[in-house]
Structure formats: structure tokens, C-alpha cells
Amino acid sequence: MPLDETETRSTPAPIQSLSVIVPAYNEQEVLPEFYRRLCEVFAGLDMKCEVIFVNDGSTDRTLEIISGLYRCDARVSLVDLSRNFGKEIALAAGLDHADGDAVIVIDADLQDPPELIPELVSHWRAGYDVVYAQRICRDGESIAKKTTAYLFYRLLQKVCRVRVPEDTGDFRLLSRRAVEAMRQLREQHRFMKGLFAWIGFPQKPVPYRRDPRFAGKSKWNYWNLWNFALEGITSFSCGPLKVATYIGLLTAFGAFGYGFYMMIRTLLFGNPVPGYPSLVVIILFLGGVQLLSIGIIGEYLARMFDESKHRPLYLLKNYLSAPGSMHPNMGARRGQTH
Numbered sequence: 339m340p341l342d343e344t345e346t347r348s349t350p351a352p353i354q355s356l357s358v359i360v361p362a363y364n365e366q367e368v369l370p371e372f373y374r375r376l377c378e379v380f381a382g383l384d385m386k387c388e389v390i391f392v393n394d395g396s397t398d399r400t401l402e403i404i405s406g407l408y409r410c411d412a413r414v415s416l417v418d419l420s421r422n423f424g425k426e427i428a429l430a431a432g433l434d435h436a437d438g439d440a441v442i443v444i445d446a447d448l449q450d451p452p453e454l455i456p457e458l459v460s461h462w463r464a465g466y467d468v469v470y471a472q473r474i475c476r477d478g479e480s481i482a483k484k485t486t487a488y489l490f491y492r493l494l495q496k497v498c499r500v501r502v503p504e505d506t507g508d509f510r511l512l513s514r515r516a517v518e519a520m521r522q523l524r525e526q527h528r529f530m531k532g533l534f535a536w537i538g539f540p541q542k543p544v545p546y547r548r549d550p551r552f553a554g555k556s557k558w559n560y561w562n563l564w565n566f567a568l569e570g571i572t573s574f575s576c577g578p579l580k581v582a583t584y585i586g587l588l589t590a591f592g593a594f595g596y597g598f599y600m601m602i603r604t605l606l607f608g609n610p611v612p613g614y615p616s617l618v619v620i621i622l623f624l625g626g627v628q629l630l631s632i633g634i635i636g637e638y639l640a641r642m643f644d645e646s647k648h649r650p651l652y653l654l655k656n657y658l659s660a661p662g663s664m665h666p667n668m669g670a671r672r673g674q675t676h
């Protein structure tokens with residue numbers, strides 16, 4: 339007999355604990371305010387809470403501020419990466435160190451409001467494994483960024499084999515089993531939104547207003563955004579590899595048709611040797627298509643090259659486990675490298 343949908347969902351554990359993962363790269367301006375708002379949210383939650391700050395090789399006072407918080411608050415852990423690995427890997431490091439029954443992933447810059455956490459938790463308690471925040475607006479972002487984000491999500495929707503929800507960032511809650519699933523995904527090129535979708539399990543969107551950055555500057559620029567889009571598409575679709583095949587086919591058909599036309603024309607009107615410009619255009623066009631196709635293959639090949647080295651995802655400089663952390667074995671992770 340097929341199982342009712344509710345029966346397949348995970349049952350929340352009786353004593354519930356919550357880990358909040360915060361990747362931070364040069365966030366000295368926002369961390370104190372972020373921490374203050376997070377503590378207010380924690381105060382209203384009937385759960386054992388902890389916050390795991392992942393210092394992603396910051397060059398400002400971020401590490402100092404987190405260490406200060408660690409000393410004053412038994413709920414704070416610090417995962418200090420050996421250099422800047424990028425947000426996606428910082429998140430993976432956080433997930434590796436999060437032992438809560440539910441785990442929240444949130445940006446430090448207050449674009450993701452911590453006040454939404456209780457709502458995410460309530461859906462998790464209703465049995466959802468992944469509760470993701472879905473933007474209804476992007477205040478403070480340029481029209482160009484909004485448009486490119488919009489187009490990117492629509493394109494991704496079309497080419498990907500898994501359904502990546504649109505207008506969704508990394509801000510979300512994961513159940514224990516969703517975290518365990520994420521921990522198994524050790525790929526170097528991490529398109530997190532795609533991975534979150536790939537693991538499956540019952541998922542639930544929660545609409546929210548994405549605030550402008552509280553302070554500091556976004557680490558994103560258009561070059562990053564372009565690479566991010568490439569990452570998304572190449573991680574979850576082999577579609578671009580087929581482009582060369584289809585352009586090749588079309589060109590072959592075109593050449594065949596044009597050859598036929600030339601033959602008839604020569605038979606009817608003789609051969610006055612015209613066509614130098616069209617020859618150049620055709621050669622350039624084919625050269626362009628070939629280079630483009632090699633480039634596409636190269637994108638995939640480079641990713642295979644990176645994966646084949648089997649390097650650890652990140653290295654830790656230091657790990658300070660929260661003194662009040664929920665699981666006694668957490669300290670055993672000290673110095674662990676992944």
C-alpha cells in the first residue's frame with residue numbers, strides 16, 4: 339500500500355536542538371548586530387541553540403569578533419578555515435560541524451532576517467526536512483542584478499534535471515537527515531542551491547522579504563555571478579555539451595543545401611568564381627563554433643580535473659567547539675580536515 343505523504347517525513351526528536359551556521363568573510367561591521375538579533379530570536383525559541391561561525395579566511399577583525407563571542411557565550415562555536423575557500427565550501431565546513439536536530443544556514447550580513455527562524459522551525463516541526471526561504475523582493479539590489487538573477491533561475495529551471503526553486507538563496511533549515519545527506523556530497527564545485535534540491539526529501543518554501551545588506555560590501559561582482567551561473571549549469575546539466583552536436587548537424591545540413599544550390603547554379607549559369615566574402619564568413623563562423631564547442635568541453639573537463647584530484651574540501655586552522663554544545667563528541671573534531 340502506498341505510504342501517505344506525512345508518513346514518509348522524518349519525525350522531529352523529542353529534545354530538540356538547533357544549530358545555526360553563519361559563513362563570515364570580512365564581516366566585522368555586521369557581526370555584532372547579527373549576533374544581537376540572533377540572540378533575541380534564540381530567546382524566543384524553546385530549543386537548545388548554538389551558533390557556528392565559519393571564518394572563511396577573513397582579513398579584517400572578523401576572527402577577533404567571533405573569538406570574543408566564543409569567550410562570552412557558551413552557545414558559540416568557531417570553525418576557522420585555513421584561507422578563503424568561498425561561501426559554498428564555508429557552508430560545507432559548517433554542516434560538517436553542526437550536530438543540531440535542525441540546522442539553519444544563514445548569511446551574516448542580515449540580508450536573511452534571523453527573525454524568520456521560528457517560522458522555519460515551525461514547518462520543520464510539521465515534518466518538513468528542508469524549509470527554504472524564498473524571496474518575494476530584493477530590496478537594495480540593482481535592476482541589473484535583479485534581471486540577471488531572474489533570467490538565470492529561469493534558464494536553470496529549463497536545463498537542470500533537478501528542480502532548483504527560483505528566487506531562493508542558501509537561507510534555509512535542514513533536518514538531521516537532510517544534513518547527513520548534504521555531508522555525503524563532497525564535490526569540489528559546489529552549487530549549493532542545486533545540491534539542496536538534489537537531496538530531495540519533503541521541502542517547503544517560506545516567502546520573505548530579502549533586506550538590503552546591513553553594512554559592508556557584497557563579495558559578489560558580475561564576474562563571480564557569471565562563474566556562479568556556469569557552475570550551476572555545468573553541475574546539474576550536460577545540455578551544453580550537446581550544443582556542439584546540434585550546431586554541427588545544422589551546419590552540415592546548411593552546407594549540404596548550399597552545395598546543392600551551387601551545383602545547380604553552376605550547371606545553369608557556368609562558374610564565374612564569385613564568393614570570396616561568403617567563404618571568409620563561413621570559415622570564421624565555423625572557427626567560432628569549433629572554439630566555442632572546445633570551450634564548453636573544456637569547462638566540463640576542468641571540473642573533472644578538479645574532482646579527480648580528491649583534495650579535501652577545506653582545511654581547518656582552528657576549531658573551537660561551543661562549551662555548551664549539544665554533543666560531547668563534538669570536541670573530538672578538533673583539527674579535523676575534510
Ligand code: UDP
Nearest residue numbers: 361362363394424425428445446447556557
Ligand atoms: N562569504 C563567505 N566567503 C566568501 C564570500 C562570502 O563566507 O568568500 C559569506 C559572507 O560573509 C556572507 C555570505 O557569505 O555571510 C554572503 O555573502 P555576500 O553578502 O557577499 O553575498 P550576496 O548576499 O551579495 O550574494
Ligand code: MG
Nearest residue numbers: 445447449551
Ligand atoms: Mg549578502
